[in-house]
Structures are given as structure tokens and as C-alpha cells.
Amino acid sequence: MLLERETQFASLNEYAEEARSGDGRLVLVSGEVGIGKSSLLEELQVDLRDASWLWGACDGLFTPRPLAPLRDIAREIAAHGDTGIGDLLDGELPRERVFDEVLAWLTQRHRLTVIVVEDVHWADDATLDLLRYLGRRLRRLPVLLLVTFRDDALPATDPLRVALGELGTQRSTRRIDLPPLSMDGVRRLASGGPHRPEELLQLTGGNPFFLVEVLGHEGTDVPGSVRDAVLARAATVGGSTRTTLEVAALAALRVDTQLVSSAANATPEDFDALVAAGPAHRGRRDAALPAWALAPRGRIDDPGPSSGGRAPSTARHARGRLRRRCPAGPPRGGCRRRCHGAPARTRRCPSSGGARRPSGGSCSV
Ligand SMILES: Nc1ncnc2c1ncn2[C@@H]1O[C@H](COP(=O)(O)OP(=O)(O)O)[C@@H](O)[C@H]1O
Numbered sequence: 035m036l037l038e039r040e041t042q043f044a045s046l047n048e049y050a051e052e053a054r055s056g057d058g059r060l061v062l063v064s065g066e067v068g069i070g071k072s073s074l075l076e077e078l079q080v081d082l083r084d085a086s087w088l089w090g091a092c093d094g095l096f097t098p099r100p101l102a103p104l105r106d107i108a109r110e111i112a113a114h115g116d117t118g119i120g121d122l123l124d125g126e127l128p129r130e131r132v133f134d135e136v137l138a139w140l141t142q143r144h145r146l147t148v149i150v151v152e153d154v155h156w157a158d159d160a161t162l163d164l165l166r167y168l169g170r171r172l173r174r175l176p177v178l179l180l181v182t183f184r185d186d187a188l189p190a191t192d193p194l195r196v197a198l199g200e201l202g203t204q205r206s207t208r209r210i211d212l213p214p215l216s217m218d219g220v221r222r223l224a225s226g227g228p229h230r231p232e233e234l235l236q237l238t239g240g241n242p243f244f245l246v247e248v249l250g251h252e253g254t255d256v257p258g259s260v261r262d263a264v265l266a267r268a269a270t271v272g273g274s275t276r277t278t279l280e281v282a283a284l285a286a287l288r289v290d291t292q293l294v295s296s297a298a299n300a301t302p303e304d305f306d307a308l309v310a311a312g313p314a315h316r317g318r319r320d321a322a323l324p325a326w327a328l329a330p331r332g333r334i335d336d337p338g339p340s341s342g343g344r345a346p347s348t349a350r351h352a353r354g355r356l357r358r359r360c361p362a363g364p365p366r367g368g369c370r371r372r373c374h375g376a377p378a379r380t381r382r383c384p385s386s387g388g389a390r391r392p393s394g395g396s397c398s399v
């Protein structure tokens with residue numbers, strides 16, 4: 035059961051009814067990775083069983099296939115004996131003709147058709163063009179076009195931003211932005227378990243994917259799935275922004291941005307770049323860093339055999355700088371006591387269930 039999504043379900047059901055009556059809707063469903071975009075639509079499919087559902091997805095490939103979601107949809111339709119759109123895509127037709135034919139195919143539909151296009155932040159240009167084309171022509175069709183995307187990592191000039199700006203002005207377009215779970219939601223998810231909801235919220239920022247993974251994981255280390263997700267995002271930043279991330283990861287779960295700024299020589303732009311690239315709450319620099327901090331810290335503290343047991347040099351320098359800037363050690367959100375006297379290399383923070391923390395002295399509130 036999905037928590038705290040009643041409003042979004044109500045809106046989606048309303049848009050579906052409007053589409054069913056022939057006033058088609060394009061709904062832009064946005065939110066950071068793991069926030070529950072796909073889950074929301076999967077649950078809607080259970081509610082709207084009488085509609086005909088077609089799913090297509092964009093892939094995070096270095097060279098995305100042109101019109102990949104339409105190809106997925108064509109395959110689904112072909113499985114029911116209609117090879118029309120698949121044949122079109124295999125032919126040499128100009129793109130506009132393909133779009134016209136897709137529209138003609140939708141125009142013949144008599145019952146509500148729900149088309150899902152997932153992860154449009156990875157879309158190729160032709161898919162964005164198709165969405166624009168359909169977005170302008172949905173008004174007389176029994177079609178609900180649901181488009182999911184991550185909007186937290188989009189530069190202002192990204193073609194998707196441009197396409198979204200244009201789609202947003204269409205009368206049939208609606209938007210649903212999924213927020214993280216609240217303290218109450220986290221408490222419900224964590225009920226009966228050993229985790230303290232306050233710490234879980236601080237650790238995960240209320241992101242359901244991180245929450246589910248942490249709750250299902252035994253032990254105090256970072257679940258591999260969460261580490262992979264965070265490292266995949268970390269790989270998208272470089273230079274001084276990367277250094278800022280590594281220093282922030284060494285510093286704490288909840289980061290004192292001034293301390294990290296001075297230790298990493300980071301500019302406000304570096305923090306903004308982290309927020310833009312990371313699983314962050316827009317506009318809150320400090321909240322961007324908890325989830326980021328998880329995996330890089332594990333990696334930096336655990337250099338592994340290939341590095342001969344030595345931490346990467348950026349991490350070593352950052353650690354030294356942090357120690358010089360804050361002799362008492364970096365602050366750690368959630369800690370209620372000071373943990374003096376632990377061995378220098380890896381200390382355990384008693385109030386966080388013994389989670390590892392970097393060397394550098396005590397931890398404080
Ligand atoms: N509102 C919610 N309440 C509880 N769990 C959720 C909620 N939204 C998502 N989840 C869980 O979080 C995980 C990630 O959701 P997913 O839909 O794949 O995210 P996205 O598509 O935005 O990346 C799934 O395991 C899902 O069950």
C-alpha cells in the first residue's frame with residue numbers, strides 16, 4: 035500500500051474520468067528517483083482495470099534508441115494482433131507521418147486508453163517531439179497520457195525542460211509532483227521495527243526507495259542497492275562539486291554547509307550543483323546531503339584491497355582539512371552525546387545504532 039498519495043490518486047482518477055469522456059489529458063508526473071512515480075501508476079492501473087493500458091520506457095543509454103517508448107508500445111499492441119505501428123516504425127517513413135499514424139490509431143479507440151511513458155528525462159529528441167505533438171492534440175481523444183520524469187537533475191537548457199515548458203501551456207496538460215514521505219509516513223513504515231523514525235527521516239530524506247531498502251536491510255552498513263543508487267548519481271558530478279560531495283560525505287549525515295564550504299573550498303554553486311544532481315529537496319541545500327553522504331562515505335572509508343588500503347587522495351586531504359577547521363571533529367546530526375575516546379580510524383556513534391563514522395574526533399549535536 036502506498037502511503038501519503040491519496041491526493042495524487044484523486045487527481046489521477048479525476049483526469050482519467052475527463053479523458054474517458056473524450057477530453058484527453060497529458061499528466062506530467064515528476065519527482066526524484068525512488069519517490070514512487072512508477073508505483074503510483076502501477077497502483078492506478080489496478081484501479082482502472084477497464085481501461086486499455088500501454089507502457090513504454092526511455093532507457094538511460096548513452097545512445098538512446100529513437101522513439102524507444104513507442105517501440106515498446108508497438109510491441110505490446112502487436113502482441114494483441116495489431117502490427118500497424120510496429121510496421122510503421124520499421125519503415126522509412128518521415129517522423130511526421132509516423133506521428134500522424136499514431137494519432138489516427140488513437141482516434142479510432144472507443145474506450146479509455148492510458149499510455150504511460152516512463153523516465154522521460156532519458157528521452158531521445160524524437161520521443162520529446164512525439165509528446166509535444168500528442169500533447170497538442172489530445173483534447174478530443176479518450177486518452178490519458180502519463181509521463182514520468184525526474185526533474186531534480188535537469189539543467190535549465192535541457193531539451194526536456196524546453197519541451198515541458200511548452201507542454202505546460204497546453205490546456206489538456208496537468209502536473210503531479212510527488213513529495214517525500216512526512217515524519218508521519220516514515221513512522222508508519224517503520225512501525226514495529228528497531229529503527230527510530232526521526233533518524234530514518236534524517237537519513238533518507240523521506241525517499242520511499244531509500245526507506246524500504248534501509249528497513250529491509252539487516253545490519254548497520256549501507257544497503258548495497260542504496261549505495262549503488264547514490265554512487266550512480268555521484269558519478270554525474272566532477273571537479274570542485276565532487277570534492278564538496280566527498281567532504282560532505284566525510285563530515286556528517288546532516289551537513290553544516292559552512293564547515294564543508296570552508297574545508298572543501300566549496301562555492302555556493304558547488305552545493306547547488308549537488309542539489310541539482312542528487313536526491314534532494316529543491317531549495318534546501320543541507321537536505322541534499324544526507325542521502326549523498328551514505329555511499330561515498332562507505333567507499334572513502336573502505337578503500338579496499340585495490341588501493342593498497344589507502345583512502346583516495348581527495349578524501350585524505352578533505353579529512354585533514356576538516357580536522358584542521360573543526361578540531362572537535364565534524365558535526366553529526368542525530369547524535370545526542372559526544373563519543374570521545376573511540377579509536378581514531380573508525381568510530382562508532384552510539385546514538386545511531388553503532389553506525390560507522392569517519393575518524394576525526396568527537397561527534398556532537
Ligand atoms: N508512497 C509510498 N509508500 C510506500 N512505499 C513506497 C511509496 N512510493 C514508493 N514506494 C516504494 O519505493 C520504491 C521505489 O518506488 P518507485 O515507484 O520505483 O520509484 P520511482 O519510479 O519514482 O523511481 C518501491 O519499492 C515502492 O514500493
Ligand SMILES: [Mg+2]
Binds near residue numbers: 152
Ligand atoms: Mg520508476
